[in-house]
Structures are given as C-alpha cells and as structure tokens.
Amino acid sequence: MTSLPETAGARKLGLVIDLDICVGCHACAVNCKEWNAGGHSAPLTDWNAYSGTEIEDGEDAGAWGVWFNRIHTFEAGEGAASRTVHFPRSCLHCEQPACVTVCPTGASYKREEDGIVLVNPDTCIGCKLCSWACPYGAREYDYTDGVMKKCTLCIDRIYNENLEEVDRVPACVSTCPVGARHFGDLGDPDSSVSRLVAERDGYDLMPEMGYKPVNKYLPPRPRRDSDGDYDAPTRLEQLAAEAADTVPANAGGSGLLAWVDAMLSR
Amino acid sequence: MHPASSVIFFTTASGAGYGLLFLLGLAGSGGLVPASLAFGLVGFTIAFGLITAGLVASTFHLGHPERAWRAMSQWRSSWLSREGVAAVLTYVPAGLFAVGWVFLSDARGIWGVFGILAAAGAVATVVCTAMIYASLKTIRQWHHPLVLPGYLVLALYTGALWMALLTQAFGGAADVFLWLALLAGLAAAGVKAAYWQSVRDQRPAATSGSATGLGALGTVRLLDGPSTSKNFVMREMGYRIGRKHAQRLRQIAGVLGLAAPAVLLVIAILLPNGSGTIPVFLAALSGSAGVVVERWLFFAEATHVVTTYYGAEAA
Numbered sequence: 001m002t003s004l005p006e007t008a009g010a011r012k013l014g015l016v017i018d019l020d021i022c023v024g025c026h027a028c029a030v031n032c033k034e035w036n037a038g039g040h041s042a043p044l045t046d047w048n049a050y051s052g053t054e055i056e057d058g059e060d061a062g063a064w065g066v067w068f069n070r071i072h073t074f075e076a077g078e079g080a081a082s083r084t085v086h087f088p089r090s091c092l093h094c095e096q097p098a099c100v101t102v103c104p105t106g107a108s109y110k111r112e113e114d115g116i117v118l119v120n121p122d123t124c125i126g127c128k129l130c131s132w133a134c135p136y137g138a139r140e141y142d143y144t145d146g147v148m149k150k151c152t153l154c155i156d157r158i159y160n161e162n163l164e165e166v167d168r169v170p171a172c173v174s175t176c177p178v179g180a181r182h183f184g185d186l187g188d189p190d191s192s193v194s195r196l197v198a199e200r201d202g203y204d205l206m207p208e209m210g211y212k213p214v215n216k217y218l219p220p221r222p223r224r225d226s227d228g229d230y231d232a233p234t235r236l237e238q239l240a241a242e243a244a245d246t247v248p249a250n251a252g253g254s255g256l257l258a259w260v261d262a263m264l265s266r
Numbered sequence: 267m268h269p270a271s272s273v274i275f276f277t278t279a280s281g282a283g284y285g286l287l288f289l290l291g292l293a294g295s296g297g298l299v300p301a302s303l304a305f306g307l308v309g310f311t312i313a314f315g316l317i318t319a320g321l322v323a324s325t326f327h328l329g330h331p332e333r334a335w336r337a338m339s340q341w342r343s344s345w346l347s348r349e350g351v352a353a354v355l356t357y358v359p360a361g362l363f364a365v366g367w368v369f370l371s372d373a374r375g376i377w378g379v380f381g382i383l384a385a386a387g388a389v390a391t392v393v394c395t396a397m398i399y400a401s402l403k404t405i406r407q408w409h410h411p412l413v414l415p416g417y418l419v420l421a422l423y424t425g426a427l428w429m430a431l432l433t434q435a436f437g438g439a440a441d442v443f444l445w446l447a448l449l450a451g452l453a454a455a456g457v458k459a460a461y462w463q464s465v466r467d468q469r470p471a472a473t474s475g476s477a478t479g480l481g482a483l484g485t486v487r488l489l490d491g492p493s494t495s496k497n498f499v500m501r502e503m504g505y506r507i508g509r510k511h512a513q514r515l516r517q518i519a520g521v522l523g524l525a526a527p528a529v530l531l532v533i534a535i536l537l538p539n540g541s542g543t544i545p546v547f548l549a550a551l552s553g554s555a556g557v558v559v560e561r562w563l564f565f566a567e568a569t570h571v572v573t574t575y576y577g578a579e580a581a
Contacts, residue, residue, distance in 0.1 A: 003343045019480075029492075054495050062495025070492035072575055074474070077484030084489060085480055089575060098403065104337035104347035123336055126329020128502065129346055132267070135404045135472065137499040137572035146329025203479045206472050206571065209403060217479055 004100060005112040012115040012187035013153055014093050014214035015173065016196055020221045022180040024073050024086030028172035032069040032090070032151075035171035040156045041121070044068075045144040066140045068151040069172055085220055088181070090172070091138035091151035092205065092213030093117050099130035099139060108148075115187070115214055116155055121147045135209050158183075186214050267405065268505040269565035276324035277395055278424070278561050280353075281417065282554060283316030284388035285425020287360055289443070291385030293429070294367055295378030299438030306367035309432050314360070321353055345401050349394035356387030392421045399564075406471040406581070407568040412461040419457050420557055423450040427527065427550040434534065434543040441535065444546070448531045451553065455524045458560065462516065465567075470580035477574040488577040503570040507563075515563050523556020 037044045046065030054062040069090040076083050093110075097117050100108045107124035110117050119130075119139075124147040131139040131148060139150045154170035157163060167174060173183045184193035193216075196202065202216035224230055290309050293299045325331040338354065340347040359380040366377030373381060396417035399408040426447035433440040474488070475481020496504070507515075530549035534542030569581040 003340075024490075051495075064493065064495050064497050067493070067497070070497070072488060072492050073490035074478055074480060074486050075489045076475075076478075076480040076486045081484070083480075083483055085478070085483075087478055089492070101343040102346065102398075102401070104340050104344045104350060105333070106336070106340050123333065124330070125333045125337060127327070127337070127346065129398070131499070131502060132570070133402055133404060135477075135571045137503070137575055140498045141329070141502070143329070148329075205479055206476050208476055209472060209571065219479065220483075 004096070004110055009112050009115060010187045011113060011185050012093075012095070012214045013158070013184070014115070014186045014193075014216070015090070015153075015170065016182040016184070016186075016193045016202060016216045016218060017088055018180040018182070018200075018218040019085050019087060020180075020218060021178050022086040022088060023178055024071055025177065026071045027175050027177060028088055028181060029067060029069040029071055031171040031175035033067055035154060035157065036068060036152070039154070040152050041068075041119075041149045043142075043145075044149065045142050047143070066142050066149055068138075068140070068149070070137075081223070083220055083223065088172070089136065089138075090215075091117060091153075092136055092211075092215040093151075093153060095212035095214060096210060098133040098211060102129050102133045104129070116153045117150070118152055118155070119148050119150055121145065121149075124148055135206055135211065136213070153183075186216065267565045267568040267570060268502050269562050270327050272323045272326040274558060274561045274565065276320040277417075278320075278554065278558050279316045279323070280320030281392060281395070281421035281557070282424035282428060283313050283318075283320060284356075284392050285421035285423070286313040286428045287317065287356075287425070288385045288388040288422070289425050289429040289446075290367075291360075291363060291381035291383075291388070293438070293443075294363070294373035295381035297374060298442060299433060300436065301367050301371050301373035302436060303368060303371065305432060305436040305438070306364065306371075306373075308436065309429075310360075310364040310368065312428055312432075314364075317353070345394050345397040349391060349398060352387060352391040352394050356384060356391055359383035359387060388421075389418070392417055403471070404571050405568045406468055406571075407465050407564075409471070410461065410465065410468075412457055412464060416454070416457050416461055419450060419454045420560070423447065423454045424550075424554055424557055426450050427546070427553045430531070430534070431543065431546045431550050434540060434546050437540065440539055440542070444531050444535050444542070447549070447553075448528060448535075451524050451528055451531075455520065458519075472571040472574055473580045474574045474578065477571065485579070487579070488575075491576060499572055500576055503572050504576055505566060507566040512563060512567055515559055519556050519559040519563065521556070522552050523560060524553075527553040527556070 033044060044066040048061050048063045051061045051063045069088060072087045072089060074085050074087055076085060093115055097110055100110050100117060105123050105125055107120045108130050126146040128141055131141060139148050142149050158168050160168060169183045173181045182193050182196060185191045186193055188194060197216045200218040202218050204213050290313060294301060299305060325334050328334060337347055337350045341351050363377055363380035363384050367373045396414040400413040403409050426443060430443040430447045433443050474486040478486050480486045527549035530545040533545045571581045573581045
C-alpha cells in the first residue's frame with residue numbers, strides 16, 4: 001500500500017551526518033555502491049563506465065550510473081569568512097514521504113516497524129513519478145532494470161545476523177574514516193543519535209517543504225580564527241605555571257648542563 | 267523537468283479526446299447533434315483514437331509496461347493511479363453510448379444517460395491528469411492553482427475544435443460549437459496568460475540555503491558536484507530551457523494555439539452553414555499543435571527543488 005502506515009512506529013531508523021567533520025572523500029558513496037551493487041537492489045547499473053568524455057561522435061558518452069549516496073561540495077558565505085562544506089546526500093527516509101504516496105502500484109512503501117522507505121522491484125513499473133515527488137534527489141532510475149532504486153538504509157546489513165554485531169550498520173557509516181556518519185533510532189529521544197542531534201542543533205533539510213525527513217544534519221561548528229577561539233592564552237598561562245614549577249629544580253643542579261642553563265637564562 | 271515526448275503526446279491527445287467525448291456525451295444526449303451513423307462513427311473514432319493512442323503512448327516511458335495494470339491499485343493515495351482507474355472506467359459508459367449512437371442511432375433516453383456518465387468520466391480523468399502534476403510540491407510551476415483549470419480548459423478547447431469540425435461535416439448545431447471553440451480558446455489563453463504571469467512572479471519553493479541548511483553562513487553555491495557527468499537526477503529534473511527560447515515558444519503557442527484558430531473559426535462563422543469544413547479542420551490542427559507547444563513548455567519551464575543541490579540558487 002502506498003498510503004502511509006496509519007500508526008507510525010516509534011522506531012525511526014536514520015542517519016545523522018556531521019557536516020563539521022566530513023572531509024568529502026566520497027568513501028561512503030563508494031562503499032554504498034560496493035555493498036548495494038551486490039545486495040538487495042543489485043545490480044546498480046553503470047553506463048559508459050570506462051568513458052572519459054561527455055560527448056563522443058555527438059553521442060552522450062559520459063560515464064554515469066545508479067548511486068544511492070552522492071557527495072556535493074558547497075561554498076557558503078563570502079571572502080575570508082566563507083566556508084567549504086562537504087555535503088553527503090542520500091535518502092532521508094521522511095516521515096511524510098511523497099515519493100511513497102504518489103506511487104500508483106504500491107511498489108514504494110514505508111515500513112511501519114522502523115520507518116525505512118523501500119521499493120519493491122517486482123511491482124515497480126518504472127514510471128519515475130516518485131523521483132519527481134522527492135525533493136532531495138534520493139531516487140535513481142535504473143534504465144537497464146526498468147525500475148526505480150534508492151537507499152535501503154542497508155536493510156540487508158542492519159538486520160543481518162550473519163554479520164558481526166559491530167558491522168550491522170549501513171555501509172556508509174561503517175566506512176566513514178572520520179566518523180562523520182552516525183546510525184541509530186531517531187524516534188528514541190535517549191538514543192546516542194538523538195542526543196547528538198540535541199547537543200549539536202541538528203537540523204532538517206528543506207524543512208519548509210514539510211516532508212519531515214528522519215535523517216539529520218549537524219551544522220559546521222563556528223569558525224575559530226583568533227587565539228581567543230582556541231582558549232590559547234589560558235592554556236599558555238597554565239603551561240607557564242607548570243614550567244615555573246620545574247625550572248628551579250634544574251637551576252639548583254650542577255655541572256655542564258646547569259652552567260649552560262644559567263648562561264642561557266641571563 | 268525533462269519534456270518526455272510520450273507524456274506530452276499523452277496529455278495533449280487524451281486531453282483532446284476526453285474534451286471531444288465530453289461534448290459528444292452532452293450534445294448527443296441533449297439532441298444538439300444528429301445521432302447518425304456517420305457522425306457517431308467518425309466522432310467516436312476520433313475521440314477513442316485520441317484517448318487510446320494517448321494512453322498507449324503513456325506506457326512507452328514506463329520501465330515495465332507489462333506491469334501497467336498494477337497502476338490501478340493505489341487510488342487511495344496516488345493521482346496517477348486514480349487517473350488509470352478513471353480512464354478505464356470511462357470506457358464503459360462511453361462504449362455503451364457509442365453502441366447506442368452508432369448501431370441504434372439513438373443517443374437519448376438510457377443511451378443519453380451513458381453519454382452523461384461518459385462526459386463525467388472524461389472530466390474526472392482530465393482532473394486526475396492535472397492533479398498528478400498539481401500535487402507535486404517539489405515543482406512550484408506545477409503546484410499552482412491555475413494548473414487544473416489550464417488542463418480542463420485546454421481539453422475543452424481542443425475537444426470543441428474537433429466537435430466543431432464534426433458538426434461542419436455531419437450537421438448539427440454548427441454555430442454553437444464554433445462559438446464554443448472560440449470562447450474556450452479565449453478562456454484558455456486567459457488562463458495560460460495569468461498562469462505564466464503568476465509563475466514569473468512566484469516565490470521560489472526552496473533555496474540552496476534551505477536545501478543544505480547552510481543559509482545562515484551566507485549565499486550557498488555549488489563548488490563541486492557529486493559526479494563527473496550528468497546523473498539521472500540531473501537529466502530528469504535538471505532540464506533547463508533558455509529564457510529567450512521560452513519567450514519565443516510562448517509566442518508560437520499563442521499564434522498556433524489561439525490566434526490562427528480564432529481567425530479560422532471566425533471565417534467559418536461568417537461562411538454559410540456547413541461550408542466551413544476546411545477552415546475548421548485547419549483550426550483543429552493548428553490549435554492542437556499550439557497545445558503541444560504549450561505542454562512542452564509546461565515541462566521544460568518547470569524547475570524542481572532538487573536542482574538547488576546541483577547549482578541552482580533557488581527553484
């Protein structure tokens with residue numbers, strides 16, 4: 001059914017993405033592709049995969065394909081105050097997913113038990129209307145399979161009892177080298193991800209559109225460019241006090257080092 | 267939005283077909299036109315031909331056309347599903363109405379009831395088609411109060427052009443349909459002019475600042491996209507038409523869609539009854555071509571909010 005579940009479950013599995021520490025390495029996107037090219041949504045078709053050019057003999061020959069996770073890099077602000085922000089973007093598993101309600105066949109659905117939005121590839125007719133309804137560009141059409149594909153929150157990892165418990169997280173989360181991606185239950189206010197969102201003022205993308213995304217983004221921390229921002233003087237004072245405590249002990253010694261110390265201290 | 271030719275053909279052809287079916291249903295059951303074999307045969311061939319060709323064309327852009335029947339199932343939430351249901355249901359009274367008209371030369375009484383049901387089904391189907399687009403909040407040019415009236419009045423207009431042609435060729439209240447076509451054309455032009463003006467002055471639905479949540483830092487601009495060549499989202503949603511071309515195409519839509527048919531219809535009104543077949547036929551062709559240009563613009567000028575992740579400052 002493409003009507004949304006009437007009793008929304010308490011569990012809202014999703015991601016929290018820390019824009020302060022994402023370095024834009026694309027490792028999450030690559031591991032997403034690697035896992036999902038062999039998982040629930042396999043294959044994630046690529047076209048002209050070895051092409052180095054956009055246009056060849058007037059034909060569109062650019063290398064492109066189906067990816068569930070894409071990393072944009074934005075610049076915000078002007079001049080010296082501007083910030084470069086790497087911005088991973090994938091399905092946000094909205095609480096009000098228009099991609100689900102527009103689906104004419106019932107292939108798109110939102111799971112009652114954990115809120116994950118999925119596509120049934122056996123009933124999708126490939127009309128692409130869901131991709132028009134999604135404001136976040138999360139759905140990608142596989143022209144070879146003729147069906148729509150999207151992030152499954154690695155449903156075939158997070159519940160997979162054949163994996164070590166530590167590995168039962170989405171591929172993007174497990175691979176992030178800087179720990180910028182967090183996975184958990186955003187419906188539970190005491191979960192580690194919910195606390196992180198509360199501490200860091202995590203926010204929704206395009207809140208004005210009203211789709212209530214589950215995934216949250218943590219904003220870049222304020223810029224630190226004066227010594228005051230680093231508490232530098234306080235830290236130096238403390239170091240100076242510690243040094244003052246140790247210097248007299250050396251000064252009271254004898255021999256060559258004590259003489260050098262005394263000479264250099266003049 | 268990428269203007270897919272199958273969808274443009276579907277919405278314009280089935281729009282005209284349903285407009286004609288609507289008028290056949292009302293005029294037949296109301297006795298405004300003769301329930302003759304020739305009128306019925308040609309009229310229903312055009313109406314069912316346009317509707318069916320459009321519906322068949324609409325399956326061409328599907329990845330799995332053989333599963334199209336599944337699209338009937340989600341009418342509770344999906345306008346696309348409702349459109350499928352309405353389109354199929356409309357065939358039932360429309361088919362019975364055609365049987366009465368063509369084989370029994372009777373379009374009144376119980377057959378007239380089928381005609382009115384067919385007219386209602388035609389309206390319902392066009393409403394569903396329009397609502398597929400009007401319900402998408404992601405595209406401000408579609409999520410607009412004038413989209414539904416635009417689809418309805420253009421379906422009526424193109425249907426009236428074909429109906430006017432039928433009455434020229436096979437008799438009936440010819441003047442009524444010439445005037446109806448003329449007035450519907452003027453109404454369509456008014457709705458589209460108001461729509462284009464309103465869309466031009468509309469506030470964006472989202473900005474790169476709200477899309478990324480980085481707006482508080484200042485203007486947000488794309489430094490580096492996620493892929494080296496265009497991906498699906500950029501191809502499907504990122505279609506852009508130059509402002510200059512859009513202006514030129516609006517003029518072409520105005521000339522082909524309204525001005526030329528209006529002149530031809532006035533000529534037919536001035537000619538003696540039943541001798542305006544050629545100008546009305548040309549008016550129907552020109553009007554239909556104008557509506558195709560209008561529909562192409564409806565897609566090509568639509569900006570999707572996802573483009574704010576791909577370099578657009580607002581959409």
